[in-house]
Amino acid sequence: MALLEVKNIQKAFGENGVLKGIDLTVEKGDVVSVLGPSGSGKTTLLRCINFLEKADGGSLSFEGKEYDLSRITKAEIADIRKKTGFVFQNYNLFANKTVLGNVTLGLTSARKVAKAEAESKAKEVLAKVGMAEFADYYPSQLSGGQQQRVAIARALATDPSILYFDEPTSALDPQLTAEVLEVMRELAREGMTMIVVTHEISFAKEVSTHVMFMADGNVVEEGTALEFFENPRMDRTREFLRLTSN
Numbered sequence: 001m002a003l004l005e006v007k008n009i010q011k012a013f014g015e016n017g018v019l020k021g022i023d024l025t026v027e028k029g030d031v032v033s034v035l036g037p038s039g040s041g042k043t044t045l046l047r048c049i050n051f052l053e054k055a056d057g058g059s060l061s062f063e064g065k066e067y068d069l070s071r072i073t074k075a076e077i078a079d080i081r082k083k084t085g086f087v088f089q090n091y092n093l094f095a096n097k098t099v100l101g102n103v104t105l106g107l108t109s110a111r112k113v114a115k116a117e118a119e120s121k122a123k124e125v126l127a128k129v130g131m132a133e134f135a136d137y138y139p140s141q142l143s144g145g146q147q148q149r150v151a152i153a154r155a156l157a158t159d160p161s162i163l164y165f166d167e168p169t170s171a172l173d174p175q176l177t178a179e180v181l182e183v184m185r186e187l188a189r190e191g192m193t194m195i196v197v198t199h200e201i202s203f204a205k206e207v208s209t210h211v212m213f214m215a216d217g218n219v220v221e222e223g224t225a226l227e228f229f230e231n232p233r234m235d236r237t238r239e240f241l242r243l244t245s246n
């Protein structure tokens with residue numbers, strides 16, 4: 001049984017069809033990179049899968065339960081969200097909370113975990129991303145790479161079954177990008193299931209088990225990372241790889 005299976009997901013903004021019936025299957029331990037040109041629908045796909053945006057149609061099954069995306073309830077969404085984590089391009093940390101406050105919030109508020117227990121879990125995940133010494137800092141006192149590592153710790157704090165990343169390094173310079181990718185690489189090694197929208201082709205090549213290449217709201221090509229990078233079948237994929245690999 002797949003951890004996550006999305007079938008025929010559709011989304012339009014007004015007349016603009018952005019997801020035109022996309023299928024996606026993620027097994028436990030998979031690292032799926034989603035590639036594609038700007039405007040192809042990558043962010044919209046992730047946002048619809050995590051209900052930050054409402055899909056128009058399609059189905060989603062998660063840990064064995066199937067949902068119709070056009071009529072999923074708030075309670076069902078809340079249940080699924082308890083098992084997922086989302087890492088945004090621009091970190092989205094609360095500026096008025098410390099690092100520790102940002103990481104414990106999802107535990108103490110939505111999950112009613114006691115403060116001491118939440119703080120001990122937060123310290124554990126902060127250590128994992130190399131940010132243990134920064135627990136009392138505010139986001140404005142951190143570099144972008146450090147803020148993003150805190151955002152990853154925040155996502156990890158609730159022990160998610162899957163993590164979604166939307167271009168987690170695109171706001172960072174190369175040095176800070178490397179720090180964040182190293183954390184993600186380590187998560188992959190530990191078997192964390194992830195979907196990563198990224199423009200980092202070398203990272204996708206090295207870390208992903210599967211790749212999905214989108215254009216204009218459709219999947220152009222997908223496959224194992226090896227198949228995709230070593231032997232792309234579609235002209236459009238070859239062209240994309242040629243343009244992005246230098």
Ligand SMILES: Nc1ncnc2c1ncn2[C@@H]1O[C@H](COP(=O)(O)OP(=O)(O)OP(=O)(O)O)[C@@H](O)[C@H]1O
Pocket residue numbers: 013016018036037038039040041042043044045
């Ligand atoms: N909230 C919105 N309202 C209207 N149109 C939107 C909205 N969000 C996205 N779109 C449109 O949907 C299309 C796909 O956008 P999306 O952000 O999913 O692309 P993307 O593949 O993530 O691009 P990028 O690589 O630039 O991040 C674009 O045409 C965009 O203008």
Ligand SMILES: [Mg+2]
Pocket residue numbers: 042043044167
């Ligand atoms: Mg995007």
